[in-house]
Amino acid sequence: DVERSRGLGDVYKRQELMSKLDGGYRRWTGRPTGIWQRRWVITSVGLKLCLESKLLRGVIGIVWSSTLFFMGVLFFTGQLTSPDSTLISFVGERLGDSFLQLANGLASWVLLYPELCVDGVFRVIYYVACQIYLLGSFMAIALFVAKLIAHDLASQAIVIYNSKALSRFDYFIGKFGIVFLLLGAIWLVPILSLWTFGNMMSPDWTFFVYSFKALLKALSVAAVSMVSLSLAAMAVSALARRTSVAVSLWVLIWILSGLVGMTAKVVYSAGGYISLMACLKDFIWASFRLDLVWENATNMLPFFNLILKDVPRDFPEELSLGPAGVVVPLACLVLYGAVSCLILKLRTKSQ
Numbered sequence: 001d002v003e004r005s006r007g008l009g010d011v012y013k014r015q016e017l018m019s020k021l022d023g024g025y026r027r028w029t030g031r032p033t034g035i036w037q038r039r040w041v042i043t044s045v046g047l048k049l050c051l052e053s054k055l056l057r058g059v060i061g062i063v064w065s066s067t068l069f070f071m072g073v074l075f076f077t078g079q080l081t082s083p084d085s086t087l088i089s090f091v092g093e094r095l096g097d098s099f100l101q102l103a104n105g106l107a108s109w110v111l112l113y114p115e116l117c118v119d120g121v122f123r124v125i126y127y128v129a130c131q132i133y134l135l136g137s138f139m140a141i142a143l144f145v146a147k148l149i150a151h152d153l154a155s156q157a158i159v160i161y162n163s164k165a166l167s168r169f170d171y172f173i174g175k176f177g178i179v180f181l182l183l184g185a186i187w188l189v190p191i192l193s194l195w196t197f198g199n200m201m202s203p204d205w206t207f208f209v210y211s212f213k214a215l216l217k218a219l220s221v222a223a224v225s226m227v228s229l230s231l232a233a234m235a236v237s238a239l240a241r242r243t244s245v246a247v248s249l250w251v252l253i254w255i256l257s258g259l260v261g262m263t264a265k266v267v268y269s270a271g272g273y274i275s276l277m278a279c280l281k282d283f284i285w286a287s288f289r290l291d292l293v294w295e296n297a298t299n300m301l302p303f304f305n306l307i308l309k310d311v312p313r314d315f316p317e318e319l320s321l322g323p324a325g326v327v328v329p330l331a332c333l334v335l336y337g338a339v340s341c342l343i344l345k346l347r348t349k350s351q
Contacts, residue, residue, distance in 0.1 A: 074198035078201055150242065187226055
C-alpha cells in the first residue's frame, strides 16, 4: 500500500506538471543574476534599513562636522606659511607684533623643513581625528547591530537564506558589506576629504606630496579598524537571538571589556588588549608615532619645547619601538577576527 501510494503521488505530480505546460507554462529564458549582484541585494537592503535611524545619521553627521573643523585647522596652518596671508595680518593686528613674529618664525620653519613639518601636522590631525572616528564607530554599531544577523535569527530568515542559491559565505559577504560601508562613511570619507580639501586650501601644491605618507598611515588605520569592527559587530549580532538583546550585548561587552582591560593592565601591560577599543587605540598610536613627531620638532626648533613644556606627553614606552610596536595590537586584532569568524560559523549553521 505504501509503494502504491508513492506511485500514485508521482503520477499526480507528473499530471500537474503536464497541465502547467499545457496551460502556457514556459521555462524562463532571461539572464540570470550574478553572485555579486545577489550579495549586493543583501547589502543594499541592509543599508537602507540601517540608515532609517535618525540617530545613526546624526552620528555620521557629527563625525563629518569634526572633519570640517580639522579642515579649518589645516587652512589656518597653511596660512601661516603664506607671507601675504590676509588672515594672519588680520589676527596680528589684534594680537600684536609678538604673534606676527611667532607666525613668521613658524612659517620659516615649515618652509625650511616642509617634508617633516607638513607630515607632522597631518599625523597629529589624523591621530586626533581617528580617535573621534573610533568612538563614533562604536556608537554607530550600537545603533544598527540589531539589524544585522540578530534580526535574521529572530525572524528565522536565516533558514530561508540557507535554503536558497546563496551559501553562508555569500550571506556573510552581504552582511559584512553593510557594516563595512557604514563604517566607511565614518572613516574613509572624512580621511580622504580631509587630505583633499585640506591640501587644496594650502598655499603650495607640494603639500599633497609631503602629506601623502600621513594619508597612507591613516588609510591603513582605517582599513584595519573597519575590518576588525565589522567582524566584531557581526559576531555580537550573531550571539543575540533577539534584536533587543543585540544592542545591550554590544554596549555591555564594550564597557565590561574596557573595565577588565584596565584592571588587567595593572598586572600585565598587554592585559589591556582584552578590550577591542584598547587594541585599536594602541594600533592607531603605533601607526602615527607622535613621539617621533615631537622629537623631530624639538630637534629642529629648540624653542618649541620651551613653549609647550607644560603640555602632557604621556607616550607609551612599549609602543616607541618603531614598526615592532604595531605587531602586538595587530596580532590581537587578528585573533579577535578569527574568534568572530568562528562565532559566525557556529551561530549561523544550517538548521
